[in-house]
Each structure stands twice: as C-alpha cells, then as structure tokens.
Amino acid sequence: MIRDPKDLKRYTASERANHWVVGMSFILLALSGLSFFHPAFFPLNQLFGGPVWARILHPYVGVLMAVSFLIIFLRFFKLNVMTKRDIDWLKRAHEMVNGNDHNMPEQGKYNGGQKALFWALGICMFLMTVSGILIWRAYFHFDITAVRLGVLVHAAVASVMIGMITVHVYAAIWVKGTIRAMWYGTVTRAWAKQHHRGWYRQVTGK
Amino acid sequence: MPLQSLDIKRRSATTTESTQARTPIEVAKLIDVSTCIGCKACQVACSEWNELREEVGENIGVYDNPTDLSAQAWTVMRFSEVETAGKLEWLIRKDGCMHCADPGCLKSCPSPGAIIQYKNGIVDFNEEFCIGCGYCVTGCPFNIPRISKEDGKAYKCSLCSDRVAVGQEPACVKTCPTGAISFGSKEDMTELAARRVEDLKSRGYENAGLYDPAGVGGTHVMYVLHHADKPELYSGLRKDPSISPMVSLWKGVTKPLATLAMASVVLGSLFHYVTKGPNEVSRKVEEEIEKEDAQ
Ligand code: HEM
Ligand code: SF4
Numbered sequence: 338m339i340r341d342p343k344d345l346k347r348y349t350a351s352e353r354a355n356h357w358v359v360g361m362s363f364i365l366l367a368l369s370g371l372s373f374f375h376p377a378f379f380p381l382n383q384l385f386g387g388p389v390w391a392r393i394l395h396p397y398v399g400v401l402m403a404v405s406f407l408i409i410f411l412r413f414f415k416l417n418v419m420t421k422r423d424i425d426w427l428k429r430a431h432e433m434v435n436g437n438d439h440n441m442p443e444q445g446k447y448n449g450g451q452k453a454l455f456w457a458l459g460i461c462m463f464l465m466t467v468s469g470i471l472i473w474r475a476y477f478h479f480d481i482t483a484v485r486l487g488v489l490v491h492a493a494v495a496s497v498m499i500g501m502i503t504v505h506v507y508a509a510i511w512v513k514g515t516i517r518a519m520w521y522g523t524v525t526r527a528w529a530k531q532h533h534r535g536w537y538r539q540v541t542g543k
Numbered sequence: 544m545p546l547q548s549l550d551i552k553r554r555s556a557t558t559t560e561s562t563q564a565r566t567p568i569e570v571a572k573l574i575d576v577s578t579c580i581g582c583k584a585c586q587v588a589c590s591e592w593n594e595l596r597e598e599v600g601e602n603i604g605v606y607d608n609p610t611d612l613s614a615q616a617w618t619v620m621r622f623s624e625v626e627t628a629g630k631l632e633w634l635i636r637k638d639g640c641m642h643c644a645d646p647g648c649l650k651s652c653p654s655p656g657a658i659i660q661y662k663n664g665i666v667d668f669n670e671e672f673c674i675g676c677g678y679c680v681t682g683c684p685f686n687i688p689r690i691s692k693e694d695g696k697a698y699k700c701s702l703c704s705d706r707v708a709v710g711q712e713p714a715c716v717k718t719c720p721t722g723a724i725s726f727g728s729k730e731d732m733t734e735l736a737a738r739r740v741e742d743l744k745s746r747g748y749e750n751a752g753l754y755d756p757a758g759v760g761g762t763h764v765m766y767v768l769h770h771a772d773k774p775e776l777y778s779g780l781r782k783d784p785s786i787s788p789m790v791s792l793w794k795g796v797t798k799p800l801a802t803l804a805m806a807s808v809v810l811g812s813l814f815h816y817v818t819k820g821p822n823e824v825s826r827k828v829e830e831e832i833e834k835e836d837a838q
Contacts, residue, residue: 343836373653373676375798376556388654388674389695436819474677474690484681485789492793496801500808507812512822527832531824 344523345540347446353522355409362402367499369395374492396473403466410459416446417456422535423449438531445535454505461498464490549708550662555652562662569664571729572702572713574637575739575767576777577751579723581606581620581635585715589618592703592714612638614691614698618715621778627770636766636777637715637724640687640700642666644760647786648699650794651682664729664763665704670696682794684759684784702763732765739767758785 369391371378382391426449471487514528529537597615618639649658657672675695703713712726736753743751752771774780
C-alpha cells in the first residue's frame, strides 16, 4: 500500500516475500533445532507435533531456507561490498550503540554493520547447509568422522547464528521506522536522511 | 525397554538425578573368544528371544551371515582369517553392544529417557521415546546402533534386560553350546577371565588378556582374547576405544555455555533498549524534511 507518495522505495514486493520466507524458515529451524540442542529446549518440539515430527521436518525446512537464502544472497551481494567508509563506520559503531550517532560517517544503502552481518550470515548459511546434510541420516550415510564434525559445526554455528539474527532483529526494532521497510517496502525520507544519507542523496538527487 | 525391577542410573537428555537409592550389583557378560566355535547358536537364540527375523541374505564367500548388525540382528559373528607368526588363525568374534560404563550413545541422545543405563550396567534403548535422529550412532565408539528402515527407530542388543530383570541370564549365554559366553557379576566375570587368561598363557598365548577398555569406563560385555595386544585382529575391534573428542565437545559444557550466551544476547538487547532508548529520527532531520515539503 502507498502511504505517502514521497516515501522512498527500498524493497520490491518480491524481495520482501523472499526475505520473509528466509525469516520464517529460520525461526522454524531455530525452534526445532534447539529442541535437539539441549534438554532445556526439548519441549519446543511440541510446536511441530512432537519430537519425531520436529526431527523429520527440520531438514526439509533447512532446504527451503538454503534455497531462499541463496536467492536473496545473489540479489544483494553487490550492494554489500565493503568500502573504506564502511570500515570507518564500524570503527565508530560503539558510539552509535552508546546512543550518539551524530559523528557517524555517511552511509549508502547499507551501513558497515549490515554489510558485515550479510557476509557473516552467508558463511554461516553455507556451513549450516553442508553440516546439516552431513547429519541428515534419513537420506545420507557419510563417514562417521564427517558426521561427528558435522554435528559439532551445526550446533556451534547455529548458536552463533541465533545470536546474530537476534542482533539483526533487535537493530530493526531499535531503529524506529525500519520494520515498515519489510511491510510496505518503503521508508520515510527523514529515516533515509538520518541513517543512510549517501543513499538518500543518491535516490533523491539532493 | 524400561523395567520397574531395574533401577535406572542415568537417562539420556536428563539434567536431574535418576533413581539412586538402591545399589544392585554390576553385571557383565564374558565372551571367551578362544572357546567360541562360530556356530551362531547365540545369534539364533537372540532372534528367537527378541522376536527378530533378519531377511535371509546371500552367501558372500565367508561365514559372516548376516553380514552386519541391523535392527533385526542385534548380534553377529564376525570371522577373520589372520596369519600370526606364520600360522593361520581363524578368529571369531561375537559383535554387539558393549554396554559401556560411559556410553557415547546415551551421552549423544537428545530425547529424554530414550536411552537408559540401569544401575546393573546394562545400557538399554527405549524405542518408544526414540525420535530417530541417529545421534546414538554418531556417539557410539563401537559402531553398534542401527536405525530401522521400517520405523526409523534405533535398535541394539539389550543384554536381555527383560530376562536379567527376573534373574535369568541373556538368551545367548543360555544357548552357547561350548560355554564360551558366561554371565554374572562383573567381579566374578573378571575373576573367571583371569583364570582363562592364565590358562591361555600356559598354552603359549603370551599376549592373552581381558578386553574391558578403560577409555569408556570399562564395559559390561567383555572379551577374553588370545591376542589382547592386537584387538584389531578380531574384525577391527578397537584398541583403546573412547568417546570421540568431537562428541565430547559437542555434548559437553559447550551447550549450557552457548545457551547462556544466546540468552545474554536477547537480554542484552532488551536492556540496551530500556537504557539507551529507541533510535528515532532526530527532530532536526524531521524539520528539514518538513521545510522541504512546505516549499
Ligand atoms: C540449512 C539447512 C539445514 C539442514 C539440512 C539441517 C539439518 C539438520 C539435521 C538433519 C539435524 C539433526 C536433527 C534431525 O535429523 O532433524 C539438525 C539439527 C539441528 N539444527 Fe539444523 N539444518 C539446517 C539449518 C539449520 C538452521 C538455520 C538452524 C538454526 C538456527 C539449525 C539449527 C539446528 C540445531 C540447533 C540442531 C541441533 C544440533 C544439536 O543437537 O546439537 N539448523 N539440523
Ligand atoms: S557400545 Fe555403543 S551402543 Fe553399546 S553402550 Fe557403548 S556406546 Fe552405547
């Protein structure tokens, strides 16, 4: 829906749908995966119809996420190439986290933090997919050493990734006016000028 | 299968104590490889007692049949022909679960109570709670558990826990025609083994010995081997087995620590929000845009 014709377009409908498929499958994967991770989380399997169903469904959802992430990755990697100003931004990121963004260097469509997360997630997704396939006993029978390494990597990277996605989601909640980019696909000009001035100037010509 | 008459020492994926009040004796099965003739009566007794029927396979040129453990074959005889000191030896080992004191299968299992260790030492799978993930296969240092193709559950030798619970010996022990398999308290079996080892030594097998590997805390199925210095001769029986360090790392303190780390990221975010406040567009930028619109 168009809210204000002067809002700036950030994402197309298909990009948003793509992101939601990745996001929803990630949540399903995290909840079902955690149920095998430690007994404290075991009851989470009830959300999937019990432990056996959680075990059966998890890898299929994984395949869905791997494919949809790959598409999102190919769509956005060019926009996420790190530049000098991203490094400068990252060096000052602690000031912003501390509540003062007045001295932050001007940013393009994505800031250094978002770009760093993008590449870190790319690596994690790759590791999760490879290790997930190694331990998928319904279809595959890999060498025992590979399976042991797989289960270790899968559990370790899952913890790292859940942490990173928590930060990703929190950043969207913290920076007001961001979440709507995932609903409407647009952001206000003020939002863009404040957080991504380089991109604001590029799209508005100001 | 959990049995009321057997106290449980440990259950899988359980962080509180299991029943600890009673202290029954530890049991053990002793397999004397030197007196085994490979007749497979124990295999038959196992499938009779446990109602298991492996499909009739093909002859692959050696005596191994079935050729591997499966959900329908909880014990198999493994035959190997080896030359030691220029002389051919036919070594026959009855393979199956070792009932480790420190079981890698139980350590790996994510389903509460799907694997239990009774206080008498038997490690038992409770298939009712099995979710079919195969983590027990990943954790076992002896490559024992098998996932059934029919129901997706893990199966292995139960040391006839149902028979032991009512004071009987396992079916294989009862059947063995040469007396190569004995069953009793672990203490008695260790003593019996010592006598057998002494006898073997007196007959020229100077490396004879008991296989009760300390790396897994000892086992409740033990072997008397004529070549205890080279267990690999017996169809790859592992020398000094232990739970893989990768499995220990995966299932050790790392998990509670990772859980703590994930929880602190969530809580950290919440408290960041309430201590720093949300990151709104500044009044100044808003005014600039409003001014633009008014023009
Ligand atoms: C990308 C494709 C993925 C595949 C093919 C996959 C596959 C698997 C498989 C086969 C298992 C063993 C349990 C079962 O058989 O269901 C498993 C466990 C697990 N998965 Fe995944 N998975 C994937 C992605 C993910 C993602 C994105 C997450 C997390 C956020 C995740 C978190 C977990 C966790 C925490 C476990 C339990 C590990 C443990 O027991 O220590 N998985 N996964
Ligand atoms: S031999 Fe394998 S299946 Fe048997 S108790 Fe040890 S770890 Fe478990």
